Amino acid sequence: MSITHAMEPSSLQLRQAAAASPADARDLVEEAYSTMLDMIQLGKLPINRPLQERTLASALGVSRTPLREAMSRLIGAGFAVRTARGQLIVPEPSLRQYLEIFQMRVLLEGDAAAAAATRMPPAEAAALLQQVEEIRRRQHATHEENHRVDNLLHDSIARASGNRLMAQAIHDLRIKARCFDQNGAPERLIPGCDEHIAVLQAIVNRNPEAARAAMQAHLSNVRVGLVARHTEI
Structure with missing residues (x-):
C-alpha cells in the first residue's frame, strides 16, 4: 500500500486544527509515532528506503513540527537511523541482530x-482465544488482520505480566523483529494460530509453566521459519 495524499481531512488533521494546548500537541506526536510504527511493521515504510518528510506529513495529516518530533522518537528508539547523506531510513537488522532479538523475546x-x-x-483470555480461533476456523486472514491480532495477543500477555518495563521491552523487540520480516509468513498462519x-x-487453565513452554515453543518456531526463509534467499 503506497502513501498517497488524502483528499479528505484525516482524524489527525482535524485534531491538529483543534490542538490548542501542549497536551494536545503531545497527543499528535504520540499518534504520529504510533502510526509510523504500525506502518513499519506492515511494510508500508519499507526498510532501507528514505522517509520523505513532506509525503509522510501529508499521509499522516500532521504538520512538520509534530512529525519531526515523532521521527526523532523513532531514531531514539532505534527504529530509524540517519544515513551519511542525512536521509532517514528504517534499517534492516542483520541476521545476528535478529537472532539476538529472538533470544531476548524467548526469555x-x-x-x-x-x-x-x-x-x-479469564474474560480477557477467553476473548483473545475466540479471536484466534475465528482466524483458525476461516484459515485465512489479511496481513493487516493477522498483524492486529498478533499484536493484541502478545501485547495483552505482556501487560498482564504486571511488569511495565518488561512489557515495553517486549513491545519494542517485537517491532524490531518485524523490520527483518515485513512481509510476514503466510504459511505460518495456521501453525501460528x-x-x-x-x-x-x-x-485460561491457570498453568504458568505450560504457558511459558507454549510461548517459548511458539517463538522458537517463528525464529526457525524466518531463518530458513532468509537462508534460501
Whole structure:
C-alpha cells in the first residue's frame, strides 16, 4: 500500500486544527509515532528506503513540527537511523541482530506468559482465544488482520505480566523483529494460530509453566521459519 495524499481531512488533521494546548500537541506526536510504527511493521515504510518528510506529513495529516518530533522518537528508539547523506531510513537488522532479538523475546515473553497465567482476567483470555480461533476456523486472514491480532495477543500477555518495563521491552523487540520480516509468513498462519491457542489455553487453565513452554515453543518456531526463509534467499 503506497502513501498517497488524502483528499479528505484525516482524524489527525482535524485534531491538529483543534490542538490548542501542549497536551494536545503531545497527543499528535504520540499518534504520529504510533502510526509510523504500525506502518513499519506492515511494510508500508519499507526498510532501507528514505522517509520523505513532506509525503509522510501529508499521509499522516500532521504538520512538520509534530512529525519531526515523532521521527526523532523513532531514531531514539532505534527504529530509524540517519544515513551519511542525512536521509532517514528504517534499517534492516542483520541476521545476528535478529537472532539476538529472538533470544531476548524467548526469555521475556516466556516469563510474561507464565505471569499472565496467574494475573490475566479469564474474560480477557477467553476473548483473545475466540479471536484466534475465528482466524483458525476461516484459515485465512489479511496481513493487516493477522498483524492486529498478533499484536493484541502478545501485547495483552505482556501487560498482564504486571511488569511495565518488561512489557515495553517486549513491545519494542517485537517491532524490531518485524523490520527483518515485513512481509510476514503466510504459511505460518495456521501453525501460528495453533501455537497461540496453546498459549492462551494454558493461561485460561491457570498453568504458568505450560504457558511459558507454549510461548517459548511458539517463538522458537517463528525464529526457525524466518531463518530458513532468509537462508534460501
